Amino acid sequence: MEALFYIFSVIAIVSALMVILVKNPLTSALYIILCFFALAGFYILLNMQFLAAMQIMVYAGAIAVIIVLVIMLLNLAKIKGAIKDFHQIVISIIAIGLLALEVILYLNAAGEKKPTGIYTNAVINKIGNTQIIGEFLFTKYVFPFEVASILLLVAVIGAYIFAKK
Amino acid sequence: MIFWLITTLIKILIVFGVLLLSAAYLTLLERKVAARIQNRLGPMEAGFHGYLQPIADGIKLFFKEDIIPADANKLLFILAPIIVVIPVLTTFAVIPFGAPIKIFGHIVPLQITNVNIGILFVLALSSLGIYGVVIGGWASNSKYSLLGAIRTAAQMISYELSLVLSIIGVIMIAGNLSLAQIVSSQAHMWFIVYQPIGFLIYLIASTAEMNRVPFDLGEAEGEIVAGFHTEYSSMKFAFYFIGEYGQIVINSAIITTLFLGGWEGPFLPSVLWFVIKVFLVILIYLWFRWTYPRLRYDELMDLGWKILLPLSLANIVVTGFIMILLGK
Numbered sequence: 001m002e003a004l005f006y007i008f009s010v011i012a013i014v015s016a017l018m019v020i021l022v023k024n025p026l027t028s029a030l031y032i033i034l035c036f037f038a039l040a041g042f043y044i045l046l047n048m049q050f051l052a053a054m055q056i057m058v059y060a061g062a063i064a065v066i067i068v069l070v071i072m073l074l075n076l077a078k079i080k081g082a083i084k085d086f087h088q089i090v091i092s093i094i095a096i097g098l099l100a101l102e103v104i105l106y107l108n109a110a111g112e113k114k115p116t117g118i119y120t121n122a123v124i125n126k127i128g129n130t131q132i133i134g135e136f137l138f139t140k141y142v143f144p145f146e147v148a149s150i151l152l153l154v155a156v157i158g159a160y161i162f163a164k165k
Numbered sequence: 166m167i168f169w170l171i172t173t174l175i176k177i178l179i180v181f182g183v184l185l186l187s188a189a190y191l192t193l194l195e196r197k198v199a200a201r202i203q204n205r206l207g208p209m210e211a212g213f214h215g216y217l218q219p220i221a222d223g224i225k226l227f228f229k230e231d232i233i234p235a236d237a238n239k240l241l242f243i244l245a246p247i248i249v250v251i252p253v254l255t256t257f258a259v260i261p262f263g264a265p266i267k268i269f270g271h272i273v274p275l276q277i278t279n280v281n282i283g284i285l286f287v288l289a290l291s292s293l294g295i296y297g298v299v300i301g302g303w304a305s306n307s308k309y310s311l312l313g314a315i316r317t318a319a320q321m322i323s324y325e326l327s328l329v330l331s332i333i334g335v336i337m338i339a340g341n342l343s344l345a346q347i348v349s350s351q352a353h354m355w356f357i358v359y360q361p362i363g364f365l366i367y368l369i370a371s372t373a374e375m376n377r378v379p380f381d382l383g384e385a386e387g388e389i390v391a392g393f394h395t396e397y398s399s400m401k402f403a404f405y406f407i408g409e410y411g412q413i414v415i416n417s418a419i420i421t422t423l424f425l426g427g428w429e430g431p432f433l434p435s436v437l438w439f440v441i442k443v444f445l446v447i448l449i450y451l452w453f454r455w456t457y458p459r460l461r462y463d464e465l466m467d468l469g470w471k472i473l474l475p476l477s478l479a480n481i482v483v484t485g486f487i488m489i490l491l492g493k
Contacts, residue, residue: 026241026303033296053285057329061292062322068296069318072303072311130282130342 005045012038025071029064036060050130172273180257180277188410189219191447195410198451223403231399234305241304246397246404249297252290253411259283260418261345263428264435275428275436276345283344284336287419288329291374295321297408298376302393313392316382316462323469324373324380330477331366334359334484335423348427357424362480364424366473371416372453373469375409379457382465417446 015034022028036059043052137145193208193215200207208215233242260283263275280286295318302314335356339347347356357364373380384392394405421427421442430438460468 024238026238026300030241030296030300049280049282050285053282053289056289057285057292061289061295062325065292065295065299065318065322068299069315069322072299072315072318 001045004041008038008041008045011035012042026068029068029071032067033060033064036064048129050133168269168271172268172271173277176275176277177258180262181254184254184257184411184414185407187414188407189223191410191413192222192406193219194447195451195454198448199455202452202455226400226403229399231401232396234307234396236306237396238304238306241300242396243401245297245301245304246401246408247297248300249294249408250404250411252293253408253415256287256290256415257418259286259344260415260422261348261427262418262436262439274345279343279345282342284332284342284347284423287344288332291328291415292325294374294408294412297405298393301397301405305393305396307396309389309391309395310393312389313384313395317376317393320376320380320382320465320469321374323466324370324473327366327469327473327477328370328374330474330481331363331370332423333477333481334363337481337484337488344422344427348422348429351426352429355424355426360424360480360484362476364420366477366480367420367424368449368453369468370473371420372450373465375412375416377409377413377450378454379460380465381459382462413447413450414443417443417450420446 012035015031015038018031019028019035022031036055040052040055040060043049043055196218197207197215199205208218211217211221233239258277259280261274261276261279265272265274267273298317298321299314302310302312302317305311335347336342338356338359339350341347341350376382376384382392384394389395394402397405418439421439425442425446428435428439433441
């Protein structure tokens with residue numbers, strides 16, 4: 001299991017780096033799909049098969065398809081030579097610093113922790129994690145769930161209005 | 166442990182072999198069915214009534230010259246046909262093709278692996294089939310290929326929604342995502358009785374997902390030569406065909422599992438029941454192809470977004486209401 005974790009980590013990090021390093025936009029879109037697969041692997045290692053399937057279905061199967069489609073329609077392959085633009089360098093340094101700080105904080109806080117609720121791994125495997133996720137979405141987390149749905153609805157209406165213009 | 170490993174390996178080899186062989190022989194079946202519908206004989210030369218035709222075709226494709234266009238993106242051009250085939254061959258891993266059997270006192274389920282999210286696994290893989298087509302069309306660096314790829318991408322996005330939503334009714338009734346559980350909950354009544362609309366929507370939407378006539382705008386030979394696989398030759402071209410015909414088998418197997426009771430059936434062995442049902446659904450797909458003319462692009466989009474999608478949403482709502490009324 002540990003070996004798999006490191007394999008997935010290497011794949012995820014390398015492919016995420018390649019997304020911003022390769023010049024061809026379609027190749028970088030393919031690397032982002034590889035990255036999604038590595039993340040799905042993490043979910044499976046965490047016994048979250050439902051999330052893994054959703055990761056592939058929604059991100060690799062739907063969102064990345066839209067990205068690829070847009071790249072093909074714009075025909076970006078013809079662009080030669082990168083545009084070098086450094087005026088956001090200060091902002092990017094601040095962002096990297098914050099991210100590094102967060103990683104250090106999390107690494108310090110982490111450690112051997114036991115699950116706190118009644119849902120231990122054995123219970124989850126017995127009922128099936130899909131049922132438990134569904135139960136939580138409609139009871140304990142129903143408010144954030146509905147807020148997210150309204151956000152999506154607003155986005156749909158917005159996209160429709162922009163497309164009509 | 167070792168027994169489990171050996172049986173699983175044997176199952177994988179059998180499924181792999183049967184899937185590839187049936188994909189090859191489906192080309193012959195398709196030509197024979199087409200010939201029957203058009204009052205012809207079809208292939209008759211290679212072997213008795215043309216039964217060796219797929220093997221002859223395969224050998225021919227192996228020995229043909231493999232051409233990569235000068236301006237093509239080489240890596241993606243080679244990768245695309247592989248991406249088409251992989252999801253097709255992987256999907257069968259979760260489909261149960263027979264009742265559990267006993268070998269040397271061990272119970273062996275006739276299914277490579279029973280994951281508890283079986284149906285989601287199938288849907289996730291089927292949503293990846295699009296990449297082979299899109300990348301192949303883009304990497305060829307040809308107008309026709311690119312047009313075919315863009316058309317296919319737009320079509321698949323539109324029909325995938327209805328495809329996924331048409332299954333929700335079955336999942337609601339079965340109350341489970343595992344395909345083995347869905348089959349065993351159909352022991353008394355097939356789900357096609359409860360979900361006739363879901364069945365029809367799945368049949369139509371899966372035909373569109375596979376890019377078959379009447380939804381084959383991506384390779385419409387009258388307009389854009391052969392669409393996304395215009396530039397492909399030799400085994401790479403064959404891979405697209407293995408992918409397409411493998412998908413017919415897979416989709417028929419999924420329909421059998423979800424709507425027609427899977428391997429359940431009286432008298433005959435369960436594997437035989439499964440094969441018979443899959444074969445009948447395959448015949449429906451072939452019949453479909455040789456009966457309807459190709460849709461126009463706007464008709465295709467209208468059918469997907471204005472008819473199938475609202476219908477599949479309504480199907481879910483009605484199923485839910487009836488389940489509550491019956492107190493299930």
